[in-house]
Amino acid sequence: xxxxxxxxxxxxxxxxxxxxxxxxxxxxxxxxxxxxxxxxxxxxxxxxxxxxxxxxxxxxxxxxxxxxxxxxxxxxxxxxxxxxxxxxxxxxxxxxxxxxxxxxxxxxxxxxxxxxxxxxxxxxxxxxxxxxxxxxxxxxxxxxxxxxxxxxxxxxxxxxxxxxxxxxxxxxxxxxxxxxxxxxxxxxxxxxxxxx
Numbered sequence: 589x590x591x592x593x594x595x596x597x598x599x600x601x602x603x604x605x606x607x608x609x610x611x612x613x614x615x616x617x618x619x620x621x622x623x624x625x626x627x628x629x630x631x632x633x634x635x636x637x638x639x640x641x642x643x644x645x646x647x648x649x650x651x652x653x654x655x656x657x658x659x660x661x662x663x664x665x666x667x668x669x670x671x672x673x674x675x676x677x678x679x680x681x682x683x684x685x686x687x688x689x690x691x692x693x694x695x696x697x698x699x700x701x702x703x704x705x706x707x708x709x710x711x712x713x714x715x716x717x718x719x720x721x722x723x724x725x726x727x728x729x730x731x732x733x734x735x736x737x738x739x740x741x742x743x744x745x746x747x748x749x750x751x752x753x754x755x756x757x758x759x760x761x762x763x764x765x766x767x768x769x770x771x772x773x774x775x776x777x778x779x780x781x782x783x784x
Contacts, residue, residue, distance in 0.1 A: 589639050594646050595621075597669060601650045613725050616649050619713060623648065626709035626764075633760050636701040640679055643670065644686035644706045663687040693755045701758075708761025715749045716768030720775055739779050746772045 602616040627645035631638055647669070651661030663684045670680045686703045689695060690710060699707070723745050727738040750769055756762040 589642075591642055591646065593673070594643065595624075598646050598650055601665065605650075605652050611726055611729060614722070616652075620646060620649055622713050622718065623706075623709045626712050627706055630705045630709055630758065630760055630764075634701060634705060634758055636705055637679075637682075640682045640686070640702045641705050643675070643679070643683045644690075644702065645709055647683065648687050648690050648706060648710065657691065659688055659691040693752075699757060704757035704761075707755075707757050708764075711752065711755055712761065712764055712768065714752070715745075715765065716771055719745055719749070719768075720772060735779075735783055739776070739783055742772070742779070743776055746776060 598620055599617050602620065624642065624645045627641050628638075631641050643666075647662060647666035649658060649662055651663075651665045652658055653661050666687055667680055667684045670683060671677075675683075682700070682702065686700075686706050689699065689703055690707055693707065693711065720742055723741040724738045727733050727741050730737070746769070749772075753762060753765050753769065756765050
């Protein structure tokens with residue numbers, strides 16, 4: 589399957605219906621492309637239906653409405669779009685289900701490998717180098733920005749995210765999550781030595 593058309597659809601759709609974002613450096617298209625790349629990496633190690641994984645990763649966050657869960661809106665848009673480009677109905681159902689389930693990170697039911705891969709790819713976007721960058725840029729936009737304020741924000745992000753490793757659905761995702769947390773821990777340690 590040629591994903592370039594789907595990527596263009598995602599770019600346009602997320603631009604047209606982007607929700608209110610407090611920080612201009614954050615956008616759903618960039619987030620989606622990071623998820624897409626991680627989903628492909630995880631699939632290369634774990635297997636699963638690449639088309640289902642890629643479509644679910646690309647379309648998982650395309651919808652936004654003020655008073656509705658984004659997974660519902662995204663699933664509706666995804667199903668309609670995939671149907672319009674002639675994707676097999678069975679594949680459409682699988683992609684729609686993954687998008688609907690994706691928001692429930694603590695779900696315990698038996699999930700398909702494709703769903704577990706997409707969920708892990710989304711979870712991985714919250715931590716690591718990108719997370720540190722988000723914390724630094726967020727701090728820089730606030731009043732009284734300082735290195736110490738960024739340090740405390742990064743440390744709090746690390747503290748909040750560390751337990752989320754239990755939400756990983758695959759061993760490969762868990763290993764990558766642990767590496768990212770280790771990177772954050774090392775960064776915090778080094779920053780403490782330089783700031784205090």
